[in-house]
Amino acid sequence: MTDAVELKRRTAELLAAHPPATTDRQTFLKARFDAGLAWVHYPEGLGGLGAPRSLQAVVDAELEASGAPDNDPRRNGIGLGMAAPTILKYGTEEQKQRFLRPLWVGEEIWCQLFSEPGAGSDLAALGTRAVREGDSWVVNGQKVWTSGAHNSRWAILIARTDPDVPKHRGITYFLCDMTDPGVDVRPLRQITGEAEFNEVFLTDVRIPDSRRLGETGDGWKVAQTTLNNERVAIGGMRLPREGGMIGPASRTWRERPELRTQDLHQRLLKLWVDSEVARLTAERLRQQLVAGQPGPEGAGMKLAFARLNQEISGLEVELRGEEGLLYDDWTMRRPELVDFTGRDAGYRYLRSKGNSIEGGTTEVLLNIVAERVLGLPSEPRTDKDLAWKDLAR
Amino acid sequence: MTTERTQPDLLYSEEEEALRAAVRDLLADHCDAPGVIARTESDTPHDLAAWKALADGMGLAGLLVPEAQGGQGATHREVAVVLEELGRAVAPVPYLTSAVVATEALLACDADDLLAELASGRRIGALAVALNVAPGGAYKVVRHEDGGLHGELTAIADAVVADVLLIPADDGGLYAVDASAATVTPQVSFDLTRPLATVTLDAARGRLLGDAEPAVRRALTAGAGLLASEQLGLADWTLTETVRYLKERKQFNRPVGGFQALKHRLAQLWLEVVNLRAAARNAADALARGDSGAETAVAVTVAQAYAASVAVHAAEEALQLHAGIGMTWEHPVHLYLKRAKADSIAYGTAGAHRARLAELVDLQAP
Numbered sequence: 001m002t003d004a005v006e007l008k009r010r011t012a013e014l015l016a017a018h019p020p021a022t023t024d025r026q027t028f029l030k031a032r033f034d035a036g037l038a039w040v041h042y043p044e045g046l047g048g049l050g051a052p053r054s055l056q057a058v059v060d061a062e063l064e065a066s067g068a069p070d071n072d073p074r075r076n077g078i079g080l081g082m083a084a085p086t087i088l089k090y091g092t093e094e095q096k097q098r099f100l101r102p103l104w105v106g107e108e109i110w111c112q113l114f115s116e117p118g119a120g121s122d123l124a125a126l127g128t129r130a131v132r133e134g135d136s137w138v139v140n141g142q143k144v145w146t147s148g149a150h151n152s153r154w155a156i157l158i159a160r161t162d163p164d165v166p167k168h169r170g171i172t173y174f175l176c177d178m179t180d181p182g183v184d185v186r187p188l189r190q191i192t193g194e195a196e197f198n199e200v201f202l203t204d205v206r207i208p209d210s211r212r213l214g215e216t217g218d219g220w221k222v223a224q225t226t227l228n229n230e231r232v233a234i235g236g237m238r239l240p241r242e243g244g245m246i247g248p249a250s251r252t253w254r255e256r257p258e259l260r261t262q263d264l265h266q267r268l269l270k271l272w273v274d275s276e277v278a279r280l281t282a283e284r285l286r287q288q289l290v291a292g293q294p295g296p297e298g299a300g301m302k303l304a305f306a307r308l309n310q311e312i313s314g315l316e317v318e319l320r321g322e323e324g325l326l327y328d329d330w331t332m333r334r335p336e337l338v339d340f341t342g343r344d345a346g347y348r349y350l351r352s353k354g355n356s357i358e359g360g361t362t363e364v365l366l367n368i369v370a371e372r373v374l375g376l377p378s379e380p381r382t383d384k385d386l387a388w389k390d391l392a393r
Numbered sequence: 394m395t396t397e398r399t400q401p402d403l404l405y406s407e408e409e410e411a412l413r414a415a416v417r418d419l420l421a422d423h424c425d426a427p428g429v430i431a432r433t434e435s436d437t438p439h440d441l442a443a444w445k446a447l448a449d450g451m452g453l454a455g456l457l458v459p460e461a462q463g464g465q466g467a468t469h470r471e472v473a474v475v476l477e478e479l480g481r482a483v484a485p486v487p488y489l490t491s492a493v494v495a496t497e498a499l500l501a502c503d504a505d506d507l508l509a510e511l512a513s514g515r516r517i518g519a520l521a522v523a524l525n526v527a528p529g530g531a532y533k534v535v536r537h538e539d540g541g542l543h544g545e546l547t548a549i550a551d552a553v554v555a556d557v558l559l560i561p562a563d564d565g566g567l568y569a570v571d572a573s574a575a576t577v578t579p580q581v582s583f584d585l586t587r588p589l590a591t592v593t594l595d596a597a598r599g600r601l602l603g604d605a606e607p608a609v610r611r612a613l614t615a616g617a618g619l620l621a622s623e624q625l626g627l628a629d630w631t632l633t634e635t636v637r638y639l640k641e642r643k644q645f646n647r648p649v650g651g652f653q654a655l656k657h658r659l660a661q662l663w664l665e666v667v668n669l670r671a672a673a674r675n676a677a678d679a680l681a682r683g684d685s686g687a688e689t690a691v692a693v694t695v696a697q698a699y700a701a702s703v704a705v706h707a708a709e710e711a712l713q714l715h716a717g718i719g720m721t722w723e724h725p726v727h728l729y730l731k732r733a734k735a736d737s738i739a740y741g742t743a744g745a746h747r748a749r750l751a752e753l754v755d756l757q758a759p
Contacts, residue, residue: 250754254756284670
């Protein structure tokens with residue numbers, strides 16, 4: 001049985017065989033993966049030990065205390081948070097062996113080729129085509145809002161393989177090699193000035209059938225695993241008090257008494273309370289998960305944090321007065337990851353506008369809460385029985 | 394303020410869920426909506442039969458009192474669950490006022506006999522501080538002169554059913570006065586289920602219990618923190634009931650609950666209730682653990698700065714979405730709106746709690 005004691009023993013063994021002080025980072029991470037201590041709830045041989053997920057914290061604490069390198073999870077958020085659980089659930093044995101290890105150690109970064117100019121909230125309406133030719137699929141189309149595509153080695157991709165059936169049924173899920181000919185990544189400059197996202201043009205890209213994930217035509221079902229994991233990711237965070245955007249705003253308030261007004265004080269206090277309550281809600285959700293009683297609260301966390309980020313950063317721009325009229329840098333940078341707290345309030349204000357759009361718009365998520373949590377009737381679906389090719393667009 | 398403490402336990406234990414089920418059953422038998430509405434129009438708005446069942450039958454009046462002093466030796470966490478259920482039923486019983494606020498005041502004093510009486514439910518106590526006073530807020534006192542108490546105190550919740558009144562006096566003492574020695578006059582109250590009264594003392598004899606200031610502060614802190622759980626129960630009931638109604642009610646040949654404009658409002662409300670649950674549990678847990686004064690104060694002020702807007706919003710949305718029927722006297726939604734609005738003032742408004750929080754977390758006013 002793999003319990004906390006056993007995990008501590010294995011962690012000590014790993015540290016003894018590969019002392020962090022004298023072991024190269026990648027070597028250590030690979031050894032950690034091979035020891036089953038990467039994500040303990042994954043199966044043996046795939047970086048885990050089939051242990052309860054909650055015991056990961058035991059391993060992480062031991063490793064952190066010993067100064068071991070971590071796998072910098074923010075750098076490969078889509079790989080770890082979305083691609084990996086989907087590959088684990090739907091991948092062939094060969095796919096799991098090939099992809100999970102380099103993904104976890106960060107040798108291979110992943111991005112997500114889902115959204116299209118014509119398919120955002122209505123993702124299942126996507127039009128990127130994949131046509132079978134012998135042992136391969138030939139893919140043509142355009143994806144958009146692809147964060148990190150310029151750094152990525154692999155992508156999870158959904159494409160239409162049958163236009164003659166209703167939209168949800170004609171989609172197939174692929175693992176796409178971003179270095180293949182025909183994959184063209186173009187920076188998409190955003191309101192912040194930087195190009196964290198991309199457009200990706202796919203022209204006659206050949207994907208071997210061995211990189212199909214799940215059955216042909218089953219891509220929507222596979223994508224649900226990806227999307228559910230995307231939304232769960234935010235709920236698992238453990239924030240300290242003032243750990244989110246309220247932190248920099250509160251510090252500015254404390255350090256700059258000359259900026260204070262009565263109106264801003266009232267608004268700041270209200271947002272401080274809302275932030276603390278959201279933090280407690282996230283903590284409660286985490287405790288429910290650990291206790292094996294997951295609640296539907298996760299559906300709400302993304303909505304709460306999107307609103308808070310936007311309101312707090314907006315307040316902070318105002319709080320800064322004259323400085324709020326300035327901006328730190330409009331250069332078109334191409335960051336590896338989004339840095340919410342390292343830049344000025346103006347940047348945070350503009351970037352957080354995306355929080356209520358990315359990963360499901362606030363409007364769509366409210367529908368999901370209303371229908372799946374409260375059980376209210378669903379929206380009328382006029383496209384349900386129509387073949388994709390007959391849809392209005 | 395980023396100092397970490399041990400994580401609060403924000404879940405419900407199995408025992409707490411069992412307690413909830415028992416209280417809910419009891420209230421289903423005693424406190425149905427038509428009964429509560431009829432009672433509000435009578436001379437006896439309080440449901441003393443329900444109170445007796447809760448206090449005598451289930452021993453819930455003594456949850457906060459240690460067993461050695463005649464109570465159940467439970468904690469604020471269990472009390473919070475009871476209050477959630479009482480809020481769901483807008484039950485007209487003096488639980489928050491007697492079993493929480495008056496009891497906490499006595500726990501701060503040396504008054505074991507009275508404490509045991511309140512814990513058993515044999516007598517009902519009321520702290521004679523106006524219901525709107527926040528923890529740490531200024532409260533009115535009566536004159537102590539020639540061994541008697543003189544003066545008038547207003548907006549004393551549940552005083553009409555109290556057997557013993559806890560009276561703060563101008564000499565800094567807290568006095569126990571038998572209700573028969575005072576004149577208690579009902580006021581016409583906005584919240585019909587937690588009526589207020591004036592207490593008039595004319596040379597009334599009281600027994601000195603101890604210092605008023607720490608006792609009142611402790612009582613109001615617990616009252617404010619646990620009121621959030623009552624507000625949670627109230628908000629939860631109004632949301633659940635509104636969702637149920639909107640699935641049934643048809644207009645334009647569709648269930649009204651299928652219109653996106655309404656779905657988004659209800660989803661929004663659900664988010665607020667979920668948040669309130671975390672905040673209320675956190676306050677109850679902090680009180681139960683007797684955390685450092687500042688940490689409990691933060692938990693209580695955060696809960697109270699958040700709870701009122703949610704409970705009022707939930708009740709107001711319930712009324713609007715029930716539309717015409719929500720405006721009638723026979724539908725219970727008005728009881729919830731009145732309770733929610735009164736609760737938004739009870740033990741300090743959200744604004745008062747935010748002002749207190751500004752000091753606690755060093756976000757000073759200009």
